[in-house]
Amino acid sequence: MKILFVHQNFPGQFLHLAPELAARGHDCMALTDANNNRTSPIPLAKYTHKAEPVDPAATRLGRNYTTMSDRGVTVARAAQAMRAKGYVPDVIFGHSGWGETLFLKEVWPEAKLIVYAEFYYRGRGADVGFDREFNEANFDQVMIAQGRATYLGQALAHADAGLSPTEWQASTYPDPLRRMITVIHDGVDTSGMAPDPQARFTLPNGRVVTPGDEVLTFVNRNLEPYRGYHTFMRALPDVMAARPQAQVVIVGGDEVSYGAAPKGEKGWKERFLSEVRDRLDMSRVHFMGKVPYPDFVALMKVSRAHAYLTYPFVLSWSMIEAMAAGCHIIGSATRPVMEALEDGKTGTLVDFFDVPGWSAAMIEGLAHPERFLAMRAAARKVALERYDLRGNCLPRMVQFVESFGKKSA
Structure with a gap:
C-alpha cells in the first residue's frame, strides 16, 4: 500500500x-x-x-x-x-x-x-x-x-x-x-525501560545516585498545573523535612504545553517554587530542565518513589514508561491514571488536590521501599502485558x- x-x-x-x-x-x-x-x-x-x-x-x-x-x-x-x-x-x-x-x-x-x-x-x-x-x-x-x-x-x-x-x-x-x-x-520499549540494579544517574552537583539511594522523581514535558506541579511542590516541604537524605529530581521545561501561562509572571516553575522555597533545602532539589531520553531512562531506573499527576486529560507516555521501569508510582486519582494504575496493587493513588496526602504517600515511599517491591513488580507486569x-x-x-x-x- x-x-x-x-x-x-x-x-x-x-x-x-x-x-x-x-x-x-x-x-x-x-x-x-x-x-x-x-x-x-x-x-x-x-x-x-x-x-x-x-x-x-x-x-x-x-x-x-x-x-x-x-x-x-x-x-x-x-x-x-x-x-x-x-x-x-x-x-x-x-x-x-x-x-x-x-x-x-x-x-x-x-x-x-x-x-x-x-x-x-x-x-x-x-x-x-x-x-x-x-x-x-x-x-x-x-x-x-x-x-x-x-x-x-x-x-x-x-x-x-x-x-x-x-x-x-x-x-x-x-x-x-x-x-x-x-x-x-x-x-513503550519495555526492554530498554526495565529495572537495572547497575543504573546510575548524575545530579547537577556531580553526585551519582543509584537504585539504592533515596531519590524522589517528578517528570513532565513542562512544569505546569495540568500535570500537578503545584500540588507536588506544595507537598515537598513536609517530605524533605521528614526525609533529610532524600534527593528530589524534577524534570521538565518552563514553558506551557497545556492550559494558560501564569498572568504577570515568567512561568509556572518559579510561581510555585517561590511559595515554598524558604522551606526547602535547595541543595537537595535538582531542577534538570528537559533532559535527553537516555538520561530520563537512567533516572527512572534509580527512582525510589515517582510522583505523577494529571488533570483528566491526555496521559503522558512517561507514566507508562515509569511502570515499565518498575518504579513505585504515586499517582493522582484521576481517570487517565486510574486506567493504568490500580491503587494498592500497581501503585499508590492520591486525590489530586490532597497536599497532606501527597506528602504522606511520598514520605512512606521513601522511608519504606521494601513495602512496595511487589507493587513495583506488578506495575512492570502490567506494562509488559498491556503497553509493550x-x-x-x-x-x-x-x-x-x-x-x-x-x-x-
Whole structure:
C-alpha cells in the first residue's frame, strides 16, 4: 500500500509505526510542517503554513476553528500539489489535533483516512473546571470548550476510523464518534525501560545516585498545573523535612504545553517554587530542565518513589514508561491514571488536590521501599502485558492500518 502520515511535528505518535510499515514493504511517506526539523525514518513532503492573526472579537467562539481550519487549507493545497504529480495514497493516517486532516478527503476521496483521535474537548467531565484555582467551571468556559471541539468532531466525522491511545481519551468523544475509534496505545520499549540494579544517574552537583539511594522523581514535558506541579511542590516541604537524605529530581521545561501561562509572571516553575522555597533545602532539589531520553531512562531506573499527576486529560507516555521501569508510582486519582494504575496493587493513588496526602504517600515511599517491591513488580507486569511496544501495541497497530488496505483492495 501507499501510506501517507500527516503530522505537523512528525514522527510524533508514528515514531515506531511508520518505519515498521515501511519495513513490511509498504510505500510510506509523511507530510509535515516545513518548520519541523526532526529526523524522519521515512521520506518527507513539507508544507509551508503562515498562521494569520485571528481577531477574537470577530471570530468569537470560532477563533480556534479558524486557526485549525486555516492549517487544514494549507495542508489540503499541499496535498493537491502532490496529487497533481501523480501521488495518490491508499491510506492516510494523520493526527487530528491541528486541523491538518480536515480536507484531505476532498483531495483523495478514494483513500482511507484514519485520524489519531487524541482528545476531544468537553465543557464538563474533563479538564475544564477541574482545578478551580486556575479555571472556574462557569458556563462561558463550557461553551468555549465546546467551540474548541468543533474541528475535532469534523475531522473524525469525515474519516473512515479513529485511533486513541487509551480508553479514557477515546471516551471524551461523543458516543456516535466514539464508535468509530479503536483503542491501541502507542507502546513503550519495555526492554530498554526495565529495572537495572547497575543504573546510575548524575545530579547537577556531580553526585551519582543509584537504585539504592533515596531519590524522589517528578517528570513532565513542562512544569505546569495540568500535570500537578503545584500540588507536588506544595507537598515537598513536609517530605524533605521528614526525609533529610532524600534527593528530589524534577524534570521538565518552563514553558506551557497545556492550559494558560501564569498572568504577570515568567512561568509556572518559579510561581510555585517561590511559595515554598524558604522551606526547602535547595541543595537537595535538582531542577534538570528537559533532559535527553537516555538520561530520563537512567533516572527512572534509580527512582525510589515517582510522583505523577494529571488533570483528566491526555496521559503522558512517561507514566507508562515509569511502570515499565518498575518504579513505585504515586499517582493522582484521576481517570487517565486510574486506567493504568490500580491503587494498592500497581501503585499508590492520591486525590489530586490532597497536599497532606501527597506528602504522606511520598514520605512512606521513601522511608519504606521494601513495602512496595511487589507493587513495583506488578506495575512492570502490567506494562509488559498491556503497553509493550514490540509484543503488543505495534503489531496491533500494524494490523489495524493494514486492514484498511484489505478493505479497499
